[in-house]
Amino acid sequence: MSATEVCGITAADIAEGQEMPALRHPVSVTTIVLGALASRDWRPMHHDKDFAVERNGVKNIFINTPNNAAWFERYITDWTGPKGRLGRLRFEMKKSVFPGDEMCFSGVVRKLAADAAGCHWADLELTISVDGEVRTTGRARVAIPTDPADNPWTRKGDRWLP
Numbered sequence: 001m002s003a004t005e006v007c008g009i010t011a012a013d014i015a016e017g018q019e020m021p022a023l024r025h026p027v028s029v030t031t032i033v034l035g036a037l038a039s040r041d042w043r044p045m046h047h048d049k050d051f052a053v054e055r056n057g058v059k060n061i062f063i064n065t066p067n068n069a070a071w072f073e074r075y076i077t078d079w080t081g082p083k084g085r086l087g088r089l090r091f092e093m094k095k096s097v098f099p100g101d102e103m104c105f106s107g108v109v110r111k112l113a114a115d116a117a118g119c120h121w122a123d124l125e126l127t128i129s130v131d132g133e134v135r136t137t138g139r140a141r142v143a144i145p146t147d148p149a150d151n152p153w154t155r156k157g158d159r160w161l162p
Helices: 003-007 029-038 049-056 065-080
Strands: 019-026 085-093 102-114 120-130 133-144
Touching (some): 019 065, 029 065, 065 085, 065 102, 065 120, 065 133
Antiparallel strands (some): 019 102, 085 133, 102 120, 120 133
């Protein structure tokens, strides 16, 4: 087993402008409802189709904000491997994601940097699209191991400055 398979990517494995591999996921009612339940979001537009359609004027229940964040986190850590540590995430939901949609996650490394503590950072530009239509855009900053022996999860205090 190679070092990349054990720890994921390291700073030497990525470059500015590099595209992240796409992640596709079919969205079901279960995807949406479980995400809402996991985030303790009891609002009916995330589990009651009649409420979503009649009260909100949308075609069905839809993914909530914390569920969207969790999917972005999964996308990022699938790419980095277990030692990648999310420092910042912000995103804008432009249109809803509904059951029957297939989310397609894509991303680009926009900037690489190392801070004074020696932590390597990748600034990412992220997108969720459905059938080529952008539904959510985002940006993230993720700590990447310098080498296979480095682990950003061990950084604390002045050594962790996202």
